[in-house]
Amino acid sequence: MNMATVTKLKLTPPVDLSVIIPVTGRFDPPETLYASYAQALKKTGRSYEIIYVLDGPYPQISTMADRLAEAGAPVRAVGFNREFGEAACLREGTRRAIGGSILFLPAYSQIEPGAIGLVIDQLKTEDIVVASRDRKHDRPLNRLRSWGFEMLAKVAGSRYADPGCVVRAVRRRVLDEVPIQDEQHRFLPLMAELHGFRVGQVTVPQASSDARRPQHRPAVYLDVILDLFAVAFLLRFIQKPFRFFGTVGATSIVLSALLAVYLLYERQVTGVPMSDRPLLVLDALLVIVGIQLAAIGLVAEIVLFTRNDGRTHYHIDTIVEEEKTLG
Amino acid sequence: MGVYLSVVVPSFNEEENLPLLVEQISAALLSYVGNYEVILVDDGSTDATFAVAERLAAQDPHLRVIKFRRNYGQTAAMSAGIQHARGDVIVTMDGDLQNDPADVLRLVELIDSGYDIATGWRRKRQDGAARVFVSKIANGIMAKLMGVAVRDSGCSLKAFRASLIKNLPMYGELHRFIPALSRLAGARLAQIEVNHHPRRFGVSKYGFSRIYKVMLDILSVRMLLSFTRRPAAWHSPLTSVVLALGFLSLVAGFAADARISLPYLTVGVLWLSLAAILISWGMVGQLLASSNQRVSNYATLGATLSARVAHLRSGEDEHGNGN
Numbered sequence: 001m002n003m004a005t006v007t008k009l010k011l012t013p014p015v016d017l018s019v020i021i022p023v024t025g026r027f028d029p030p031e032t033l034y035a036s037y038a039q040a041l042k043k044t045g046r047s048y049e050i051i052y053v054l055d056g057p058y059p060q061i062s063t064m065a066d067r068l069a070e071a072g073a074p075v076r077a078v079g080f081n082r083e084f085g086e087a088a089c090l091r092e093g094t095r096r097a098i099g100g101s102i103l104f105l106p107a108y109s110q111i112e113p114g115a116i117g118l119v120i121d122q123l124k125t126e127d128i129v130v131a132s133r134d135r136k137h138d139r140p141l142n143r144l145r146s147w148g149f150e151m152l153a154k155v156a157g158s159r160y161a162d163p164g165c166v167v168r169a170v171r172r173r174v175l176d177e178v179p180i181q182d183e184q185h186r187f188l189p190l191m192a193e194l195h196g197f198r199v200g201q202v203t204v205p206q207a208s209s210d211a212r213r214p215q216h217r218p219a220v221y222l223d224v225i226l227d228l229f230a231v232a233f234l235l236r237f238i239q240k241p242f243r244f245f246g247t248v249g250a251t252s253i254v255l256s257a258l259l260a261v262y263l264l265y266e267r268q269v270t271g272v273p274m275s276d277r278p279l280l281v282l283d284a285l286l287v288i289v290g291i292q293l294a295a296i297g298l299v300a301e302i303v304l305f306t307r308n309d310g311r312t313h314y315h316i317d318t319i320v321e322e323e324k325t326l327g
Numbered sequence: 328m329g330v331y332l333s334v335v336v337p338s339f340n341e342e343e344n345l346p347l348l349v350e351q352i353s354a355a356l357l358s359y360v361g362n363y364e365v366i367l368v369d370d371g372s373t374d375a376t377f378a379v380a381e382r383l384a385a386q387d388p389h390l391r392v393i394k395f396r397r398n399y400g401q402t403a404a405m406s407a408g409i410q411h412a413r414g415d416v417i418v419t420m421d422g423d424l425q426n427d428p429a430d431v432l433r434l435v436e437l438i439d440s441g442y443d444i445a446t447g448w449r450r451k452r453q454d455g456a457a458r459v460f461v462s463k464i465a466n467g468i469m470a471k472l473m474g475v476a477v478r479d480s481g482c483s484l485k486a487f488r489a490s491l492i493k494n495l496p497m498y499g500e501l502h503r504f505i506p507a508l509s510r511l512a513g514a515r516l517a518q519i520e521v522n523h524h525p526r527r528f529g530v531s532k533y534g535f536s537r538i539y540k541v542m543l544d545i546l547s548v549r550m551l552l553s554f555t556r557r558p559a560a561w562h563s564p565l566t567s568v569v570l571a572l573g574f575l576s577l578v579a580g581f582a583a584d585a586r587i588s589l590p591y592l593t594v595g596v597l598w599l600s601l602a603a604i605l606i607s608w609g610m611v612g613q614l615l616a617s618s619n620q621r622v623s624n625y626a627t628l629g630a631t632l633s634a635r636v637a638h639l640r641s642g643e644d645e646h647g648n649g650n
Contacts, residue, residue, distance in 0.1 A: 280590050298547065321390075
């Protein structure tokens with residue numbers, strides 16, 4: 001029997017692995033870090049290239065990259081003239097990468113470089129591999145913060161430990177399909193899962209310098225939390241926004257109805273006049289907020305309805321059919 | 328040789344049911360004269376459903392299998408099956424053997440006799456009392472809100488004219504509203520009693536979980552329908568109520584004693600501001616409609632079907648429709 005399966009062209013990429021290192025503000029002495037990364041990458045036995053993406057001018061790193069490239073090492077640096085953020089760096093790096101798989105690494109040591117091989121090896125069976133730091137030797141404060149972050153991510157629907165760890169290995173085809181959106185690059189595994197890719201997770205030893213490092217400013221955390229909820233909303237209600245907004249709106253309206261019952265009860269039974277109470281205004285406000293939220297949900301439904309031009313939200317893995325009926 | 332009839336079967340973790348199902352469908356369609364195909368959509372099953380389906384497809388040339396990368400839900404599975412169907416008539420049914428494949432041909436006959444959509448009505452439902460009750464309430468609400476009496480929207484066994492179903496929006500939970508949607512678009516709807524069997528294997532994988540979700544879905548579908556008809560006016564019933572409330576409170580405030588007029592006025596102004604916001608959202612909706620051609624496509628689809636139905640309505644009555 002002749003089965004038609006979609007066969008993809010097997011092009012061998014010129015290098016196995018493209019390593020993308022976004023530089024956004026924080027970086028460790030580049031020479032030592034490069035040396036440790038390069039050593040670890042050589043040990044994996046794969047051909048590789050390293051692309052530094054500089055978010056603004058970082059002369060120290062760009063001169064180092066130039067020097068290394070002249071010496072024949074597969075290193076490049078591209079830079080923006082001003083800051084565009086980490087997601088833009090990752091996008092730009094991905095655009096220039098020629099490898100069959102892509103590895104994101106931080107410009108400061110987060111994990112023991114020796115563990116890089118571990119992460120890449122898992123790509124054999126998974127489409128995207130997330131590293132999470134083993135915080136056994138971390139400072140208690142850092143551990144607490146990371147635990148809190150992880151809990152929040154869990155609430156938002158992420159199953160992956162250590163969302164703050166930059167180290168990720170991704171197959172090319174994932175990035176062809178899942179765009180790295182601004183402020184959502186941390187949740188790339190989640191987005192990939194939504195697209196039906198297999199996501200794996202490895203725990204790797206933490207770099208000793210990472211454990212000593214003070215973490216980000218509080219404002220960064222607030223940003224991340226807001227992004228997290230945006231992603232969680234997308235994941236759960238992308239197909240039915242009115243279920244979310246309608247529920248919130250209905251809750252508000254139900255509350256106002258309860259309040260109205262209470263006000264009427266007081267007027268009829270206890271004799272408190274209703275019309276000059278601030279509570280009456282609150283009651284009206286609750287209804288109004290409820291209707292507004294519901295209206296936003298309806299507008300979201302309209303957006304979905306008008307914008308889903310032929311694009312399907314599901315992804316087909318294989319189609320099995322007999323060839324001759326195709327004609 | 329073109330395919331005339333496509334049977335779409337979404338299945339999620341139905342490895343035990345599949346062989347029997349395919350056998351029953353083949354048996355039921357043995358007497359069918361046209362060319363048919365059966366499309367099994369594997370909705371990201373975690374068991375051996377795909378392997379079983381593949382094996383069956385190797386034996387039966389009528390069978391096609393679509394495998395999802397992961398679980399996307401029943402609507403997505405139906406939608407994928409429908410979009411890949413090659414037949415002029417499309418029949419959807421559950422993959423759990425609760426629908427009787429013997430009913431497929433009866434539905435197809437109805438389409439052949441001129442109806443655009445034929446739905447099954449599980450008169451003797453073989454499910455738990457709670458499930459039946461929830462679905463009864465859902466159907467009742469739907470009938471009230473949409474003005475369309477569909478006896479059993481939850482029944483997956485339906486037959487459609489391909490030109491109709493391929494043009495209807497399908498995402499979220501919309502597949503449950505297809506009868507209502509198409510009826511409002513003016514399609515001729517027939518409803519017949521179909522057999523319903525208790526499950527043999529496994530447990531039910533799909534279903535309306537909570538009644539309030541159904542109500543929310545109904546509201547949004549109702550709104551989308553009026554939006555496709557008149558993009559400027561989807562919010563107008565609500566807006567007019569809000570405006571009336573606002574003016575009423577203002578009038579009451581001015582007429583009332585000075586001591587108590589302030590809260591009335593405040594409430595009135597709040598309502599009016601809500602009206603302003605709703606009107607603005609209405610404009611946003613219009614903007615979205617004007618920058619998108621599909622909306623007018625749906626309106627046209629509705630209009631053409633309505634024209635046909637007006638032409639036919641004088642003589643013909645609908646099957647099994649009480650009102």
